[in-house]
Structure formats: structure tokens, C-alpha cells
Amino acid sequence: MRLHICLLAVILCMLQRPLAASKHFEDDDFAEFEDFDDEEFVGGNTANGNSRQGENANSVNLNVDSKKDNAYEDDSNDFAEIDDNDDDEAVVEDEENDFEHFQDEEEFEGFPGATNDEDIRINDARRSEPKLTMAKVPMHFRTHWDSYWMEMLMLAGLLAYFANYLLGNRKNSSIANLWLSTHKSLLEDNFVLLGDDGKKETEGSTMSFIKESESIYTLWCSGRTCCEGMLVELKMIKRQDLVSLIAGIMKPAQDQLHIKTEMSADSMDNFVFCVATKKQATKMFKELNDLSKFCTLVNKTEEKYDIPGYFLLSEIAEASSSLLDSRLVAALNKYSHLIEYIHVSDQYSGPIQQEDQNTLKQPEVKHILHCGFNMPAKINMEEMQPLLVLVFYLMERLKRFRLSKEGKAKSDKNRARVEEEFMKNTHAARAEAAAQRREEKRKAEKEKVLANEDPEKQRRWEEKERKRLEKKRPKMKQLSIKAL
Known part of the structure; x- marks a missing residue:
């Protein structure tokens, strides 16, 4: 052991x-x-x-x-031989230490054990940095109101806008009610029904404006001879909009009254007529379809009709001379600051539309008497009563006026010319539509024949179709050349 x-x-x-x-x-x-x-x-x-x-x-x-x-x-x-040859390599590894990386000089910047110049420079720079201290600001609400001048300015602007909205809306409403109360008796004498446009059911007539917007009020009147109805439209300044009021300083505008009367088809002859201020006449001639197609612009009205400041758009001179009688000329001269335009037409279709080749029908036309008036700056409704009387006078004048044979012939010729131009412009569209209708008709006929079980009928239909196609083919002419 x-x-x-x-x-x-x-x-x-x-x-x-x-x-x-x-x-x-x-x-x-x-x-x-x-x-x-x-x-x-x-x-x-x-x-x-x-x-x-x-x-x-x-x-x-x-x-x-x-x-x-x-x-x-x-x-x-x-x-000894190993030590002589490789002193550096003969190193025995110590036991691994889990926290050895914390002692690495290159692992962290500014490590206390760093000895190189760069680390020393970084440490010196960090020691030389000034120490920042945060000022203690009280958390209570600041009492200096001048720090909120922007917010106060915006709040004041919003308050001014809403206050102007309420005041402007109330003023426009008061102007509409004032006009209605001033002209109520005159409207009741000429119309049976006031305030009903026929689009809604009402138990009785209610004489009041319909509020289309904050600055537009309308009133429909009906129940009178020689007209289908009359639409009264008040277009006032947008007093409820502060921005519009500020813009109106640079470009002044006025409250306007537009009266559009739809005449009966048999109550007036076929002609187009318009008298308006220079600016308005140029605008209407460019924008309205009937004036641009049927009328010519006449600017020498002062010499011929004694109405300075107005331009004339006329289709037939006979109708212009008849309508511009002494009473209308006197009204144009007296109320030149209020009368903007007077437009009479049997071909009224609204503004000019963009040409569409697919349109196969002309727009619907109406017989109208359209008058535009400026309201006085001081809102004097008594001064506007003669203008409504002038509208009723023109309605009766149109009912009595008739063109001569020459005037009717010229009127018919102009309308035929416009119709022909429309047909030429839409010829391609109409031809395409007709070909499409024929193709649909043949397709329906073919389906009907094929649904029939009779082979004889099918053979006859195919023969008929073959002959139709042969007729469409162009025929070639054969030329004979004589030999020399």
C-alpha cells in the first residue's frame, strides 16, 4: 500500500x-x-x-x-531554448475574467487609467467646461398680458367677424322686408298669387321672400295675363362677410334688383332686344347665347334715340324703334343711375355653353322680359317704385306690339340661319346616332329571325342582307381601250 x-x-x-x-x-x-x-x-x-x-x-x-x-x-x-527564441510568445493565459472589459482603456472615453495624449486632452477639456445651471421659473400664470398680443389680436378679429355677420345679416333682411312692404300694394294689384313658385305645397299665398342665402332673397309672383310668372330677386352686398366688405373698398358694389318675367309664347313676337350700360352691354353680348347669335352691338344710341350712356343690342330695327318710345327714353334718362339693363328675347337660353359635338338638340328657349336695376345708396324704396311700374308697362307694350311682314320675314330668316348652323355643327354626331339606331334595328331583326326555327325565313333574310351589302360596295367602271 x-x-x-x-x-x-x-x-x-x-x-x-x-x-x-x-x-x-x-x-x-x-x-x-x-x-x-x-x-x-x-x-x-x-x-x-x-x-x-x-x-x-x-x-x-x-x-x-x-x-x-x-x-x-x-x-x-x-x-531555456524556448525563452531565448520566443520570450513574447511564451505567455500563459490567466483565468478568464468576466469584468475585464471594464478595465480596458480604449473601451471608454475619459477612463481614469488612460495615459495617451488624446485621452488626457479630452479629460482636460471636459474639466474646463462650465457648469450649466437651470434657472428656477415659477409655475404660476404670468401676469404680463403683452406676451399674448397675437392671441388677443386673433380673438378680437374673430369677435369682429361674428359681430359683423350678425349685423350684416340683420341689415340685409331689413332691406328685403322694406322693399316688400313698399311694393306690396302694387304687386297685389297685378298678381293673384304672391310668394308661391309652385314647387312646394302651401295652404295659401304667403307674401314673403325666400331666403336663398344671407345676401340673396327671391319672391315668385303669378296669376297675371300675358305672362307665366315673375321672379323678383334681390342680390345685395355680402354685408355678413367682413372680407367681402374690405374687398368692396377697392371695388365698390351696389345692391341690385333683378326682375325676370316669363312671357307667354303668344303674347309677343319673335325678336331679340337689349338696352344696357356700356359695361353691362359688352358683358352680356359675350356671355348670353341669344344676344351673341341674333344681335349686333350699336353704340350710337345718343344720336338716334337720345339715351346717352347706353348701348343697344338689336336684331330688328323696327322692334327697337317701337320699344324705345318717349316713355321708356324718359325713364332711361331720369333713372340712368338705377337702370342697368332691359333685355327682351324670344330665344333666351341662358349663358353660352361650351360646344359639344354630342348635343343633338338645341337648348330650350323661353320668351322673357329681364330687367336689372341698381338700388339707391341711401336705400330709398320710394325712388324704386317707378321702376316696378316701368316693368308692368313694358309687359303691356310687348303684348300689343306686332312686327310687320318684313320684320317677321327677317326674324324667321335669322332663326333658320341659326338652325342651319346648329345642324352643320352637329351633322357628324347626328349621322353617328342614326347609324347606331340602324345597326340596333338590324341586330334586333337578326335575333328575331334566328329565334325562328323556319330555315326558309332565315335563308330569305340572309339573301336580303347579302343584296344590301352588295349595294353598299362601290361600283368599278370598266374602261375599254381600242388597239391601234
């Missing part, structure tokens, strides 16, 4: 030899084996006073020491 222990100690010494060489082969390192032998094998038996075991332990120690010296001498020569 003791022999086995000795052999085991020798093996352990041989295994520890590389480790001892890596530690520069210090002699004191092998002392641990002596301690090991003394404690394990010698120290344990001293308590019993066994001297024989001590002698055996000493002999083992002597053998181990001798072998140790021999091994040391052999191995020292080998490691």
Missing part, C-alpha cells in the same frame, strides 16, 4: 512539472509536495508515535527530491 502511494506521488510530480516550468521553475514550488507528504502520510501517524512510518516518509522524500532535481535539470535546458 505504501508503495502505491509513493508511485502516485511520483506521477503527480511529473504532471506538475510543466506548471512549475511556466513559473520559472522556482525551487520553493516543490515544497508543496513535502507539505503534502508530511500532512497526509507523516502527520497522520505521528499522533500514534509510529517511527517506522516517519522513516519511510523520509525515504520517499529523498527519492522525490532526487528525481525532482534530475527533472529540473533536464527541463530547464529545454525551456
Whole structure:
């Protein structure tokens, strides 16, 4: 048993030899084996006073020491060569440390262990930076109202806008009610029904304006001879809109009254006539369909009709001379600041529409008497009553007026010319529509024949279709050349 222990100690010494060489082969390192032998094998038996075991332990120690010296001498020569050749590479790795990266000088900037010039410069710069301190601002509401001048200005603007909206809306409504109360008796004398346009069911007549918007009021009147009805429209300044009022300073505008009377078809002859101010006449001639197609612009009305400041758009001179009688001329001269235009037409279709090649029918036309008046600046409704009387006079005048044979012939010729121009412009569209109708008719006929089970009828229809197609083919003329 003791022999086995000795052999085991020798093996352990041989295994520890590389480790001892890596530690520069210090002699004191092998002392641990002596301690090991003394404690394990010698120290344990001293308590019993066994001297024989001590002698055996000493002999083992002597053998181990001798072998140790021999091994040391052999191995020292080998490691000396390694140390001479590769001093830098012969490094034994220490046990891995999990927190070693915290001690890396290049891992963090400004690390206390840094010794290079760059790190020292960074640390000095950081130490020289001034220390910033935040001022303590009280959290209570600031009492300096001048800091909110922008918000107060916007709030004041909104208040002014809404206040102007209420005041402007009320003023426009009061103007409409004032006009209606001033002309109520005159309207009741000429019309049976007031305030009903026939589009809604009402139990009785209600004489009141219909509010189309904050600045537009309408009133429909009906129940009178020679006319289908009359539409009174008040177009006032947008007093409820502060922006429009500010824009009106640069471009002044006035409240206007438009009266459109739809005449009966048999109550007036066919002609187009318009008298208007210079600016309005030019605008209407460019925008309205009937005036641009049937009338010519005459600007020498002062010399012929004694109405300065007005232009004339006339289709037939006979109708113009008849309508511009002494009473109308006197009204135009007296109320020139109020009368904007007077438009009479049997071909009224509204503004000029963009030409559409697919349009196959002319727009619907009406017989109208359309008058436009400016309202006085001081809103004097008594001054406007003669203008409504003038409208009723023109209605009666149109009912009595009749064109001569020459005037009727010229009127019919003009309308035929306009019709022909329309047919030429829409010829391609009408031809395409006709071809499409014929194709649909043949397709329906073919489906009807194919649905019939009689083969004889199908054969006759196919023969008929073949002959029709042969007729459409162009015929080639054959020329004969005589031989010389």
C-alpha cells in the first residue's frame, strides 16, 4: 500500500512539472509536495508515535527530491531554448475574467487609467467646461398680458367677424322686408298669387321672400295675363362677410334688383332686344347665347334715340324703334343711375355653353322680359317704385306690339340661319346616332329571325342582307381601250 502511494506521488510530480516550468521553475514550488507528504502520510501517524512510518516518509522524500532535481535539470535546458527564441510568445493565459472589459482603456472615453495624449486632452477639456445651471421659473400664470398680443389680436378679429355677420345679416333682411312692404300694394294689384313658385305645397299665398342665402332673397309672383310668372330677386352686398366688405373698398358694389318675367309664347313676337350700360352691354353680348347669335352691338344710341350712356343690342330695327318710345327714353334718362339693363328675347337660353359635338338638340328657349336695376345708396324704396311700374308697362307694350311682314320675314330668316348652323355643327354626331339606331334595328331583326326555327325565313333574310351589302360596295367602271 505504501508503495502505491509513493508511485502516485511520483506521477503527480511529473504532471506538475510543466506548471512549475511556466513559473520559472522556482525551487520553493516543490515544497508543496513535502507539505503534502508530511500532512497526509507523516502527520497522520505521528499522533500514534509510529517511527517506522516517519522513516519511510523520509525515504520517499529523498527519492522525490532526487528525481525532482534530475527533472529540473533536464527541463530547464529545454525551456531555456524556448525563452531565448520566443520570450513574447511564451505567455500563459490567466483565468478568464468576466469584468475585464471594464478595465480596458480604449473601451471608454475619459477612463481614469488612460495615459495617451488624446485621452488626457479630452479629460482636460471636459474639466474646463462650465457648469450649466437651470434657472428656477415659477409655475404660476404670468401676469404680463403683452406676451399674448397675437392671441388677443386673433380673438378680437374673430369677435369682429361674428359681430359683423350678425349685423350684416340683420341689415340685409331689413332691406328685403322694406322693399316688400313698399311694393306690396302694387304687386297685389297685378298678381293673384304672391310668394308661391309652385314647387312646394302651401295652404295659401304667403307674401314673403325666400331666403336663398344671407345676401340673396327671391319672391315668385303669378296669376297675371300675358305672362307665366315673375321672379323678383334681390342680390345685395355680402354685408355678413367682413372680407367681402374690405374687398368692396377697392371695388365698390351696389345692391341690385333683378326682375325676370316669363312671357307667354303668344303674347309677343319673335325678336331679340337689349338696352344696357356700356359695361353691362359688352358683358352680356359675350356671355348670353341669344344676344351673341341674333344681335349686333350699336353704340350710337345718343344720336338716334337720345339715351346717352347706353348701348343697344338689336336684331330688328323696327322692334327697337317701337320699344324705345318717349316713355321708356324718359325713364332711361331720369333713372340712368338705377337702370342697368332691359333685355327682351324670344330665344333666351341662358349663358353660352361650351360646344359639344354630342348635343343633338338645341337648348330650350323661353320668351322673357329681364330687367336689372341698381338700388339707391341711401336705400330709398320710394325712388324704386317707378321702376316696378316701368316693368308692368313694358309687359303691356310687348303684348300689343306686332312686327310687320318684313320684320317677321327677317326674324324667321335669322332663326333658320341659326338652325342651319346648329345642324352643320352637329351633322357628324347626328349621322353617328342614326347609324347606331340602324345597326340596333338590324341586330334586333337578326335575333328575331334566328329565334325562328323556319330555315326558309332565315335563308330569305340572309339573301336580303347579302343584296344590301352588295349595294353598299362601290361600283368599278370598266374602261375599254381600242388597239391601234
